[in-house]
Amino acid sequence: MLSLDFIRENPEAVRRAVADKHDAADVDRILALDSSRRSKLTEVEALKAERNAGSKEVGRLMKEKRDEAEKLKSRMKELGDKVAAIEKELAATQEELDGLLLRVPNVPDDSVPAGAGAEGNVEVRSWGQKPEFSFQPKAHWDIGEALGILDFPRATKISGHGFTVFKGLGARLERALIAYMLDLAAKAGYTEVAVPYLVNRASMTGTGQLPKLEEDMYKLAADELYLIPTAEVPVTNLHAGETLQAEALPLKYCCYSACFRREAGSYGKDTRGMIRVHQFDKVELVKIVREEDSPAEHEALTADAERVLQSLGLHYRTMLLCRGDLSFAAARCYDIEVWAPGQGRFLEVSSCSNFRDFQARRMGLKYKDGQSKPRFCHTLNGSGTALPRLVVALLETYQQADGSVLLPEPLRPYLGGLERIKS
RNA sequence: GGAGGGGUGCCCGAGCGGUCGAAGGGGCCGGUCUUGAAAACCGGUAGAGGUUUCGGCCUCUCGCGGGUUCGAAUCCCGCCCCCUCCGCCA
Structure with a gap:
């Protein structure tokens, strides 16, 4: 606000x-x-x-x-x-x-480029290269189903469209990636937290999902609780209403959670596979910082998220969002987009945002040093990273002619030394 | 889910409906004393909002929201949270 x-x-x-x-x-x-x-x-x-x-x-x-x-x-x-x-x-x-x-959006930072939508976003850097194949690369749904690690029909049977079942090494890969990314974040100085997936209205309002995006949320009417669309909500709200000591900042949290999104209004988009789903896993990075530190902390957080892709050898590009593509609460945001060969396009796996004091003001999150009056903290977050699209990129990038999928080196210890997934 | 107890300032803790934004203690900050420190003593120590001749002045806040009253931390109602016991359960 x-x-x-x-x-x-x-x-x-x-x-x-x-x-x-x-x-x-x-x-x-x-x-x-x-x-x-x-x-x-x-x-x-x-x-x-x-x-x-x-x-x-x-x-x-x-x-x-x-x-x-x-x-x-x-x-x-x-x-x-x-x-x-x-x-x-x-x-x-x-x-x-x-x-x-509560319905007025945050004002974009001066450094944010003009632009009306996604086409106005500016690529600030890219890493790696598009992998080349001696065969026609397949989409993850074909790879995954052939390997028996993804089961979309059964997910639809038990829940409906937009859900995924991971099986065998698929489920194991999911768990391995979560552990891997949390370990990476821990090394970068983030404190791991595990938080509720159901939050109250005040928390949803604090981070800015409510009141505007009510129709995008899963709500439990009987209890006035909402399923979190991202761990950003419970984690940032951890300190809602508190006045922190300036010396205690920055606070850096990483958090694995399931995320729930109704995706209202995006029916017919990305209908196949798990590029757009109602429930997915994600490791989130959250920072609570002093006002003067937020620009530098934003760059650092983005670098932390990028490291996930670099270490897994996945080609990506980092986009600075233009004014028109910036979300409601963000003042500045980098999208990290990973290359998915089977889709022939980049997929957003992380949005690293600086909200400045927008969320902090909503939730009453302040800090003070010495004699000065309390000031609102600045809050930031970014995925590090969202899992389904990461798995998509992984499967599609490392697929082999024989249908197997090679696993990047750093991930192998998390899968008991396994080098490749094959049927 | 049932029964009972409780939520007061940074912490502990007192508070017959009236001068209580709140005694007392602790902590913290500043000062006196001291070669230095401790002790002792003195002083200070919330937030939000409105207004301002920028000296202030005023309003609100004792879990949250309503009500009673000229006046509420104190009485009444609803809600939230914590604790104890019972029930249920992973």
């Missing part, structure tokens, strides 16, 4: 961010509500001050058993009624304002 001060002082920048992010937030309405809120507040606070003073006076008069007390009491009663009336209006104004404020 943006501060009202910021919106008041930079209405043009906010309007531009709203437009560029293809959002519909009503900045003018917010400005109007803010001004009406403040005038009502000033009015009601003056009345309250008068009432507070009057009430003290009543107490004094009653102690002295003076009958002026009754007269003053009834005058204060009238004042109180007036206060209640204005407060009712104020509460309505405040409620509408809060609601609108």
